[in-house]
Amino acid sequence: MLEGTPININVKTVCLEHEDVSEQNMNIQTIKVACSNCNLRELCMPIGLDTDEMQKLDAVVAKRRRVKQGENLFSSGDHFTSLYAIRTGFFKTCVSTEDGREQVTGFQMAGEIIGLDGIVSDFHSCNAVALEDADVCVMPFASVEELSREFPVLQRHVHKIMSREIVRENGVMMLLGNMRAEERLAAFLLNLVQRLHARGFSQSELVLRMSREEIGSYLGMKLETVSRTFSKFSDEGIMEVKQRYVRILEPDALKRIFNPQTC
Amino acid sequence: MLEGTPININVKTVCLEHEDVSEQNMNIQTIKVACSNCNLRELCMPIGLDTDEMQKLDAVVAKRRRVKQGENLFSSGDHFTSLYAIRTGFFKTCVSTEDGREQVTGFQMAGEIIGLDGIVSDFHSCNAVALEDADVCVMPFASVEELSREFPVLQRHVHKIMSREIVRENGVMMLLGNMRAEERLAAFLLNLVQRLHARGFSQSELVLRMSREEIGSYLGMKLETVSRTFSKFSDEGIMEVKQRYVRILEPDALKRIFNPQTC
């Protein structure tokens, strides 16, 4: 409900942590990315492209960029040129007020697209920060638009990505406007494991890439409340929590918290 | 910041309340809408279309639909076919949980586009409810996509509309996650008058189309708190409030509440 993953794709062999050594040793500028050859394409690219179309797409996604943990992929105020498809790593996006308050607006993982906020004004309005060393495909938006005019399938895909983000944010608004701390954290965790599971990871175990403070910022609560709620879940036997490691023992209990009706 | 109106257009003669009597008496099915002839086109349509392009656009926006106060333009679960451009009237969009909690995700007025939530799954995920008798242009999404492939200017416009909605929701998340009741209401009112002003209405006077409960739902607070906050603003001389009529006396004081830094 939170992050947009209505697409239920069975990724066969996703290995997010490792890459070809050959690629790693290449100069960043000369790295050739090929969507046609990417094990994430089922997550971020439309299905139904023929060989010719795939080749043209490969040409658009010509560059890759590495972002070290803690660095910004883009910042509020930066000129908008490209969308980014995450290959590896984990990001947060956040907006901030002049008086320094920060709101995390989302967490993004491999296969997801960031940068959509920049389209409207040609400037980014949020920061995208790598929460671990990351690797993204750079997709110049002008090229994306050009190609979408040629390929209706790609056009539709771009529209869906944007719509999905709108629907996701609707869900977050519901969370922030209507739910209590426990419900928020339950929904957040369920969403995270669901997305990780779609990428070949466990349904029950996860390592959080973000701090308690970042979770709190996303969920509209203070870090102490996040910590206390984790402890509460732990005490109730719903999950094991050791710092950033979480093992969900009673997924049904979590779902019941999130959605009391379906119990 | 809340609703997307970074476009600063000077609409010369906008008259939202009245229409040609000739149009009103026509059968709804046979009403011919012409963007080329619409006094809202500067709000909802891209600039820079030539005559030929305008004509093709007129063909896409071929139908109009009237929605009475309290009725839904579309509902969660409805099949998605079209986007809607509001000609007259005022809408709220809202999502709800199975256990009946409702979250208002936005208020939309003339010149704004609704229905974007339906693109991702081909089904709407929220309700669009008319808060006063309304009149919308129906834009079949398939036609919009077809035409965007032909006209880069239109394509870019559609992308901007979706991006604007994403950025707006980022702002709402900041509001819900980080701000106190007074700040939320101040930001909400400033946003409303700004958008109304862009449509030719007063900068200082407005009549709210929504109830205290609906404002509260949007801002993540209870209706009593909304009412109390209005009373507080009134006591402080910042505004006159008589039920749904509001006259802002000290816009700067409001801005200071919303953004304490810029004082």
Place this chain on the structure above:
DNA sequence: CGAGTCATTGATCTGTCTCAATATTAGTGG
């Protein structure tokens, strides 16, 4: 190993919610 960051836990405080009563307005029918 040590310094710094991050997480946990406790005690207290407070903004908003909840419950409740009253006031105002809009809508209806006689």
Place this chain on the structure above:
DNA sequence: CCACTAATATTGAGACAGATCAATGACTCG
């Protein structure tokens, strides 16, 4: 036109979830 009703808004008093302040503990990384 007015009484009547239902819906909406205001205001008060008390309760509570979560914030704040503060101290300790655990982990990370150079």
